[in-house]
Amino acid sequence: MKIKIESSRIIKPFYEHTPPSTTSHIPLSVFDKVTYEAQIAIIYAYHPPTPPNIAIELGLRKALVVYREWGGRLGEDEHGNRVILLNDEGVRFVEASASSTLDQAMPFKPSPSLLSLHPSLKDVKELVQVQLTRFTCGSLVVGFTAHHTVADGHSTSNFLVAWGQACRGLKVNPLPLHDRSIFTPRNSPLFEYQHKGVEYMSKSKKEHSLNEVHHISEDVVVHKVHFTVQFLANLKAKASSMNGNNKPYSTFESLLAHLWRVITKARGLSGFESTQIRISVNGRTRLNPKVPNEYFGNLVLWAFPTTKVKELLREPLPHATKLIHDAIAKVNNNYFRSFIDFANTKAKEEDLVPTADMNKYILCPNIEVDSWLRFPFYDLDFGTGCPYMFMPSYFPTEGMMFLIPSFVGDGSIDVFVPLFEDKLPLFKKICYSLDLLED
Template sequence: MSSTMAVQQVSNCIIKPEKNVLEESQQLFYLTPWDLMTLSANYIQRGLLFTKPISSKDGNHSVTAIIDQLKNSLSRALTFFYPLTGHLVTKKSNDPPSYHVFLDCTDAPGAQFTHAVADAVVVDIISPDDVHPIVESFFPFVGTVNNDGHTLPLLAVQVTELIDGIFIGCSINHVVADGSSFWHFFNTWSEISRTKFRNNSNSEFVSRPPIVKRWFLDGQGPIINLPFTHHDEFIERYLPSPYRERFFHFSPESVARLKEKANADQCNTSKISSFQALAAVVWRSITRARQLADEQITHCWLPIDNRLRLDPPLTTDYFGNCIQALHATTTAGELLSNNLGWSASLLCQAVAGHTDASIRAWLEAWVRTPFVYQYGQFVDHQSVMFGSSPRFDMYGNDFGWGRPLASRSGNGNKFDGKVTLYPGREGGGSIDLEVCLPHQPMRALELDPEFMIAASPSQAY
């Protein structure tokens, strides 16, 4: 595929919810610490690639019909996911000093919907191991930070028509939703579309209606004041240094072998999970590829969903942010001189220590001293940060014309050492990794025996 290939917009419009299901008093959403700490991060950008359906005689699978149906089903989905239709608002005063940000859906500005075309074919997107730069253009709001949701839509969808395929890309403001909520919305949208396409039904039923009411720790909220007077005090538009972006595939058998080895290394324990073993291999291999000095400190950051770790637990249908980042820390010398099980055990210990009590203690500490994550301070070139989850249902998103061929992401929240997790398309516990590294460390990773023996040949689609 030519590196000069461009994506061209065909049309652009605003989609509003089919109806308002919330009373006026319910249309203001006060934001939690987990929401507010993402104000300086980028929008979440994820999307799915499909084979273009063959047009039927009645036109049900024509591109025009598909675009219309996606718009209609999106409008219906927004009825359930009403927070995505609003905008951020900041209120501040000098006497007494206050600065708080909330979500206002009373006028429901709606979501942006763009139809675009690209003279690319499916194989151009899924064949190369390296992600082609054109994928970035499949997503709206490149480089946008969440605080821009004061003036920009909180959800922007772009449907890009390829010669033989369709890519549906979504950019969702991270203040409003985490990865679990992102895919909850995507799953519901595809369910509504699929029902219409196959049954010609406008059913009011969806299998997992979201819980949109924000959850606060007892005694906290709903209004949380931030220690700022202007957004310039906490917004950083981080520009990462150049990096390569490449996919690696791990089969179910490979992941199982890593888990078995890690537990065997730790005196035949069974505590280390498949993901912890895989993350340890990635952490070790990237550290080796970077050729860090033995005394160099390195961290491995893992995302963790708090919903089921709270006591009592939150429903998995909770729509909002409910995640934190845990980390294990050691030196490069210790990481590489010990075995896989030792590295994985550091991650296992970090996860085991993340309890209801520690979550509540973190929330209490954050409210006492609020902060907003800024990647320029949070990210270093010696550490690894994982994002997303292989547990998210990406390949179940059938809009009415079949399963996706592949999942891809935009450039939001990416930098040296970022590893994005996807389920493998064949299922069964397979995992795809999207790794971001500068050119020289990436080349070294591609030659690393421990890593490449574990990695499998790319999936055949």
């Protein structure tokens, strides 16, 4: 798949009336400061007919009027605090062409070739980048990159829907809530939970871990695995089989428990090692009072179910599922409030730094999961229909999984699993077995 860059330029918000000041800024919230400081890339594919590039560009420029943060830059205020500068310096817009039909390049499997379908993620000052790649058959692939410090997946997917609305000549609805100052500590801070060693660590420990960072290994393979609706239903029933009259576990919890066990088995870890999962938990519905879904920014903390390898593999599936369910349930309103208090006081006093780190390339014996199952990514309609395919770009971080709704559209799920190549045969052998781990 040969990709030719036709043009690359900066585009800015399109104001129909008097432009606002470009000297204002939005302070980062404690949730923005503790998340991953990295660009994330996703890829869409559209069958013809598709709108011309100029129409997609104009829609993006109109959406940037409503979501000014994306057209700004990360910087500091006069006190040295990190902020988003609302300077309208714009986003990168790249036009490209492919030398083949989309069918010849499909199905898009996780591989380094995906990196040519979106702008580079390295040393980027723009907070959003877009690449439109036209194939000889008339199909369109849209590569989109966004800086995670500005917004989480929930907010980013809302922006993408708004971009489509603007392309179709509609008013952006719902409008985003931009106020990031709503997360204030209580008058008497209350630390009900441990946050040092969870969301934060000391600088010295961070520097030590960075010294041990592995470079991207050619031995890491990103494997895409498809779970059918029927398999998921069977898995959920098995995971919930010891629940009695309690509510069944969710499909997400059940599938994640299964994958945790399969990956751990495939890795061949010592039974006495500990293994944990890092699971994103959306705070919008957990905080009391609830934060509107339109809140734009980061509002995520993490659950960390942890256990010994031998226990994870020895006990049946419901055991692992309960560990995950209970860990997620713990990240409730009290936990979020405790974090807000800690982040505004102790974290500053002790000069702590976030544990979230995109520079690690090997997570073993641990796992991290990014679930995009509830985000409306498939709703990005530029005027000729929704995409028929959506996927993350190529992220060869061993142990960092992405869960997305399958483009089949029947409720099935695709999981992108990066593993060392020599561990993949066993993973493939057991990933669809509900019983093999218990033999």
